[in-house]
Amino acid sequence: MRYLPLTDTDRSDMLDTIGAPDIDALFADVPEAARLSGPIEGLPMHASEMAVEKHMRRLSKKNLAASDAAFFLGAGAYKHHIPASVDHIIQRGEFLTAYTPYQPEIAQGTLQMLFEFQTQVARLYGCAVANASMYDGSTACWEAVAMAGRVARGKKRKVVLSGALHPHYAEVVRTMAKFTDDEIAGAPPSLTARPDDDGLIARIDGDTSCVVVQYPDILGRLPDLAKIAEAAHDKGALLIAVNTEPVALGAIASPGELGADIVVGEGQSIGVGLQFGGPYLGLFAVRDEKHVRMMPGRLCGETVDAGGKRGFVLTLSTREQHIRREKATSNICTNSGLCALAFNVHMTLLGEKGLRRLAMENHRLACFAADRLAKVPGVKLLNDAFFNEFTLLLDGDARSIVRELTQQDILAGVSLARLFPGHDALSNGLLVAVTETTTEEDVETLASALEEVLA
Template identity: 70%
Template sequence: MRYLPLTPDDRQAMLAAVGAGSIDELFCDVPEAARLSGPIEGLPNHASELSVERQLGRLASQNLVAGEGPFFLGCGAYRHHVPASVDHLIQRGEFLTSYTPYQPEIAQGTVQALFEFQTQVARLYGCDVANASMYDGSTACWEAIGMARRITRRGKAVLSAGLHPHYVSVCRTMAKFTGDALDIAMPELTDGRPGDDMARLLGAIDKDTSCVVVQNPNILGHVADLSELAEACHKAGALLIVVVTEPVSLGLVRSPGEMGADIVVGEGQSLGVGLNFGGPYVGLFATRDKYVRQMPGRLAGETVDADGKRGFVLTLSTREQHIRREKATSNICTNSGLCALAFSIHLTLLGETGLRKLAAINHAGAVAAAERLAKVPGVELVNGAFFNEFTLRLPKEARPVVHALAEDGILGGVSLGRLYPRAADLANGLVVAVTETTSTDDVEELADALEEALA
């Protein structure tokens, strides 16, 4: 039986306080098409627990689970092999049940794990310092723009056409409340190199620009040298923010920090964290020492206690749960602690040599797959340099092709028409990701099925 502590009078008093006439008015920002007008179809209204379980099982069996067939999905969420030891270790009671260590003196193990995680992220990104993780890559991207505004006291952010559209959407939403102007463009399939977008970015930097945001590798899989862009940003007094959605790429690709990036953010899901239907994931955030006090989130630091023994503390905690809201650098920078731990354990097991080998396997597999798929009649590879993800131009719209492949038990990639439904010139684009979990047989099966679907 539910416990409902509020009386109807209580509810009316609360609604009156916020200026709403009914509870329904609180949902006015949710589009009508997204609201339920009745019970969910397919679920029984009244049935025994056993009957409900069976019905849900039948519905679940309609899903095509990653690993049950050839899998080529990417675009920000990647299927990698996660060692069994990762799951075993994060399920230890001292990790699984722990929460944010507000009292670090009694949570030394948790704070130390965060400290080691920060060290790994900073080295991976080529930066001086990293925070103790964030909610996910997209919100970390927005937080970086907000941080750039505080540092430069400017309000214009130039976003690369190659930035993931979901990240762009998050930035659009948050900019409504801060007044930041976002300079946004769409990707193109007409050229296999990101030079056109780079030229736009260089030309868009002016005295009002707080930052330029670039994803590398970008949404089409392109890998670029960002050194020239970093130099142009700094010359204009702006910051370069680099987004990395595939951290495994940094086993081969030069780190953003080495290229001159001021803030590096991204998604850490590839290491230690499964696909999980889209979450929970873990946002990574790193920057230069001189900007550390404007960095959102929490920072775990190393120190010594009164007896000279090594210890760990929360050095900076600039989120609104710790300090006055008006002084906080963020109020959405949730620390994904357990996912951060999984990331850290997986990266520790790999080590530097293992990460480089894993990246090499991913790249070699993607190159072989791209060469094979480009031989399918009518299919064209549009990429120049890429890591483990590339874009194909099909002779017809990609979305129905993807659906046809799924009917054959093959998750053949992400159609650009799904990501950019209003861009007709991108409708034929198909983004294909290849990782160490992809076999040669998987690629051959995709090639054969793709040829049949395009016939």
């Protein structure tokens, strides 16, 4: 519970200092219709601290924790096992209290960690250079689109989005594009066994600055990145590959290896818990070193000091905090440094062999689940191929079925109707994710429950 120590006099002094007549003046840009005209109905005006704590505990008992359920949720946030050693290391005082190093070379430990993190991301993505992380996957996606516009020097403003891009990522791109001249060319999702790569390629033209493709996509399918990259490059466009499940890259070819020019994604799966949706970790890398100065965020480099000893420096810092705003390539003022450290620690503990073993165990369990669930009457498996996430087509409304199964402590997956509201054709689609934390017993529990509700 927060303790607010400010007095009315403190607030008045602050308002006088900044020249505001009252607190309401600070919210002048918020539309009148969006403001509260009075206290929230149903909330008491006053309560003791102990009473509020008891009330909040009662409310919390209504939640169903991920660890207390048969858990099959995914769609960009995944439940993976995080070794206790990760939390032990990131809780050390020198890491936990560290913030953006404004005198960076003093913080050699922080810089070394970020340098190692960049190396891990670059190798994972098959790219030449990665930055020192970003806010999250969706905003990293937009930053990649903005970077493609800089590479094109404003001569090309069309952005082609795959219909199988995570809708939240697509919405962030559309929101940010309202402040630029970019034309966002989206497409509706389609329930087909394989991605419509040819349809995506047909939308690329000479005005296209970039093509944004998720890999694996929102339905768990694997687009042909090499084919799409060739088509994009033929039109002078960049290919942006989005990856929301980095564990998959322990089993499938890296996007950079397949021709993606910019690779971005969400790093939450490695070292970072679900955490009620955040904070998470944005990853960003480029395949060609010539694009380094167009990148957003910060970049740590390795050097030697005057005595010839190995050291680390903040090589590039293109955020608006560090240079004049009009020259900044990004105005996102955080790089989720503690989450980047957790990623770095977990990835170091895994190593390349460990990551590959983890990926194969995810895939093995997902194949087991897909085979078992496809045998349930009224359930059809959509995918021809997948990593640890796949789409089921149910004989019924998936959203209502998901709600019904929560009453049995089963979090069955994410309904496509929730991800794509307004698309009635997707109402029977259910996105199911399986990780190393899923047991065969969990799968059998879900299968039995589906047999019951679909009977």
